[in-house]
Amino acid sequence: MTHTATTTETTSSAHRKTWHRQEIEALFQLPLHELLFQAHSIHRQHFDPSKIQVSTLLSIKTGACPEDCKYCPQSARYDTELEREQLLEVEKVLNAAQQAKATGATRFCMGAAWRNPKERDMPKLNAMIKGVRAMGLETCMTLGMLSPQQADELAAAGLDYYNHNLDTSAEFYGDIITTRTYQDRLDTLANVRSAGMKVCSGGIVGLGEEQKDRIGLLQQLANLPIPPESVPINNLVKVAGTPLEDVADLDPFEFVRCIAVARILMPTSYVRLSAGRETMSDELQAMCFFAGANSIFYGEKLLTTANPGTNHDLALFERLGLAPEQPRQPLYYDATAQAPGVATAETPTDATVSASCKTSQCSRAEHV
Numbered sequence: 001m002t003h004t005a006t007t008t009e010t011t012s013s014a015h016r017k018t019w020h021r022q023e024i025e026a027l028f029q030l031p032l033h034e035l036l037f038q039a040h041s042i043h044r045q046h047f048d049p050s051k052i053q054v055s056t057l058l059s060i061k062t063g064a065c066p067e068d069c070k071y072c073p074q075s076a077r078y079d080t081e082l083e084r085e086q087l088l089e090v091e092k093v094l095n096a097a098q099q100a101k102a103t104g105a106t107r108f109c110m111g112a113a114w115r116n117p118k119e120r121d122m123p124k125l126n127a128m129i130k131g132v133r134a135m136g137l138e139t140c141m142t143l144g145m146l147s148p149q150q151a152d153e154l155a156a157a158g159l160d161y162y163n164h165n166l167d168t169s170a171e172f173y174g175d176i177i178t179t180r181t182y183q184d185r186l187d188t189l190a191n192v193r194s195a196g197m198k199v200c201s202g203g204i205v206g207l208g209e210e211q212k213d214r215i216g217l218l219q220q221l222a223n224l225p226i227p228p229e230s231v232p233i234n235n236l237v238k239v240a241g242t243p244l245e246d247v248a249d250l251d252p253f254e255f256v257r258c259i260a261v262a263r264i265l266m267p268t269s270y271v272r273l274s275a276g277r278e279t280m281s282d283e284l285q286a287m288c289f290f291a292g293a294n295s296i297f298y299g300e301k302l303l304t305t306a307n308p309g310t311n312h313d314l315a316l317f318e319r320l321g322l323a324p325e326q327p328r329q330p331l332y333y334d335a336t337a338q339a340p341g342v343a344t345a346e347t348p349t350d351a352t353v354s355a356s357c358k359t360s361q362c363s364r365a366e367h368v
């Protein structure tokens with residue numbers, strides 16, 4: 001066992017430092033309580049440990065996706081008996097957003113099962129963004145790959161966050177998805193950043209990957225030019241009909257380790273418990289919150305997989321002495337600034353947009 005990663009080291013420069021694989025391996029090798037102590041100490045330096053950010057996720061276009069992500073029930077390639085649905089009407093989306101706000105959500109995430117949005121869809125998407133924002137909710141979308149022009153258009157409509165997960169390590173990626181490359185994903189994240197939006201990006205564990213792949217995923221995320229403001233960590237939801245329906249379960253303590261290491265590597269990011277929370281015990285969720293998770297999705301559906309009911313979540317919050325985080329004052333994020341999350345007094349322009357995040361396994365797995 002090694003104890004090389006210290007709290008001082010990681011908090012002083014973590015969001016700008018380059019993380020080396022050996023450092024992350026050392027964190028994973030720590031005794032669990034030592035790792036939890038370090039992660040929780042860092043968490044308290046950047047966040048109120050009694051507050052959990054709450055987002056709601058709505059699938060605005062379901063199923064029939066041409067991509068082949070092996071974990072995803074929305075892929076047209078797998079027979080999962082998922083009910084397909086065309087892009088929803090704007091009014092229906094806005095009604096759902098209103099309900100989400102009434103149940104305490106501060107961010108409304110909209111996910112569409114596409115390889116990428118088509119030009120014909122953009123007016124509707126823009127109207128959804130404007131309508132949800134007018135309610136005082138933060139907006140997030142996950143729509144697949146974005147061109148620079150599409151990213152600019154969504155940012156101009158007022159989209160706060162864009163979710164696009166890296167899913168796993170670059171090395172294991174080809175075992176899970178063949179219809180788009182890892183570089184495609186990195187390019188979309190770069191386009192989102194260039195457009196001035198906040199980035200929500202994480203991955204899925206329990207895909208049958210090895211620990212080195214979980215390390216590789218977290219290393220990729222932490223070493224992005226600016227780490228994602230929101231980092232969803234999904235635990236695979238095994239859906240019958242997908243190629244991964246029989247993959248072995250991940251040890252829950254290994255899942256907790258992933259949360260804790262994500263917290264240490266990305267101390268100012270929201271780390272989200274995403275897909276897979278429904279099968280977690282309350283005790284495991286509590287341990288994840290201690291390890292640094294501070295964001296969840298509310299609601300009974302996480303795109304297409306079950307999610308703990310809102311009432312159960314509220315009861316758990318009460319038992320743990322936690323509370324939903326209230327909406328923050330808008331931060332204005334300058335994509336040219338040196339550090340993430342820097343608030344300025346500037347009025348948002350095309351190059352700056354308001355902030356603070358979300359996301360989901362495809363909240364489109366890929367979108368949670």
Ligand code: SF4
Pocket residue numbers: 065066067068069072073074075076112113114115144361362364365366367
């Ligand atoms: S994860 Fe997203 S891109 Fe992949 S199949 Fe599912 S909906 Fe399509």
